[in-house]
Amino acid sequence: MSKTVAIIGGGIAGLETSIQLEKLGYDVTLYEKDKALGGHAGKWDRLFPNRRHATEVIDSLTSRIKDKVQINLAATVNQIKRENGSFLVEANGKSQKADAIVLTTGFELFPANKKEEYGYGIFENVITSAELESMFSSNGKPLMTNGNNPAKVAFIHCVGSRDEKVNRPYCSKVCCVTAVKQAIEVKEAIPTSDVYCFYMDLRMFGPGYEDLYKEAQVKGVNFIRGRLSETSEMEGGRVLIKAEDTLSSKPLKMTVDMVVLMVGMSPLPSTEKLLKDLEITPNNDGFVQVKDYHLEPTHTEADGVFVAGACTGPNNITDSVNAAHTAALEVHKYLTSE
């Protein structure tokens, strides 16, 4: 009898793990809490570094899912229990058996209102990077709440990252390159706009990232090494930002039309409950602790429970795709060695 693997989360990591496990001959039950597959990437407009449409990636993944994957949408997994050497997964009041579990629950975007001094949710034209993506998807450009093009846009890096005050001491890894990508896109959509990136360290470490950074500089994006201290609202929905320029060590004030907060990747609160069920302790940053960072990056401390993608910590798409392959092979090894 074919064995069944439950995959919790239908973002990039969950989709790729499903595809690979199905190919290896397993029945897969995929649980996705939203109404659509694709996770955060599915809500993005274009991806770094090559600015392809995110839908291209999601569509390619979903098209490779075949019959042996039972897809459960709008399915919140409330409990995972061990029973006679296998698992019982309960979602929306229904329980299904699984022989192994892969956690691909992903992350949540840092709730920007936790940085109260940045004015998110209070001032009209303070938005998040995710909201800017939505604007690109629907309008092809950012728009102020009054319908005007913003003439001056400030990107604030590290919102909910590298910040002890909000209990997010770690770097979210993808925000710098996303900010640079979005800054270029704003300049392209509104060529007369002035665009500023306020960064701590520019962490452009992946293939093609430095090229994007150079492109942004050529296109006239201004990079200011400094951290935002606070915002306030001015006439016409404009936003006054106060920061410190840490290159010149001078305080800096600037009035802009739009502030884009580069929100980091935070542990998903609903994952916590599942970790408790499975007796897995989270790591220092609140993400799923992997068994061996170098050698077993998709093992957890719990037998039969594997993990892939951004629920282990900030990850880009390629990281998640590769980790999903590892998880699939590790599940295969686990289920064939019994």
Place this chain on the structure above:
Amino acid sequence: MSKTVAIIGGGIAGLETSIQLEKLGYDVTLYEKDKALGGHAGKWDRLFPNRRHATEVIDSLTSRIKDKVQINLAATVNQIKRENGSFLVEANGKSQKADAIVLTTGFELFPANKKEEYGYGIFENVITSAELESMFSSNGKPLMTNGNNPAKVAFIHCVGSRDEKVNRPYCSKVCCVTAVKQAIEVKEAIPTSDVYCFYMDLRMFGPGYEDLYKEAQVKGVNFIRGRLSETSEMEGGRVLIKAEDTLSSKPLKMTVDMVVLMVGMSPLPSTEKLLKDLEITPNNDGFVQVKDYHLEPTHTEADGVFVAGACTGPNNITDSVNAAHTAALEVHKYLTSE
């Protein structure tokens, strides 16, 4: 009849790919140009972020290689030819057939003497990060050529990285965190030493990296945002370094006992020849171009030729381990779909 996969390179990626392909039922021919397996990691003392011994990781990998992997050491692959839908791999004058190829050829450390103004190979106590690892392996601490403990050590980040002048515009991804790890190790081995890191941006983006950075600060490592312009030799083998502090915009001179150049990851020249044989064009940075950065990170444009690890660009060990799993599953898919 079982199919054979040739794996070119016995570092982390090559070892992990061999293990996974063997488990999937393939015969593997593994070619390693050195006399020992393990690649660069095998010559390292301790690994970031948790400072475990590198041998632990290499030993674990090599112990999992079984009989169906034919290991060829000191075997330089000179040519790969296509023949009747498969490949002929020639190493040390002997040709062997393979049904698929995985390139795991890795990288070379940036040849530090190409930055002539840094004095490597000219001044006694200017060493590379790799040489510092060797000192830790053999002495447990850095030693000047006169046998003394260095009282003042400067780490220079981005040597052969982010540097158009030496045709290495990209970030090497692992040097910042390696420098911070090594700086901590110097402080621990020689508690009275003064240790300085000269960086451009501190790219501490992975799990546990920021914690290391904090640990270094607590232990008294000094971080200076600035780029080295040149070194000169002083009495007693000491080294005068000239740099610009880009936070204060002031030129800076400092005499130290030892300069450690954080050499980046460069494309391996011998890989180039194989790419020509296989009609694969390198990417902009000279590494192996992957077919689809997001979705097919281990495919090349050549049918039947796959790739994993740092020959595709700077990578850490976890990246290579995960990519190796992807490559193994992609080879499996390729060889079963024929």
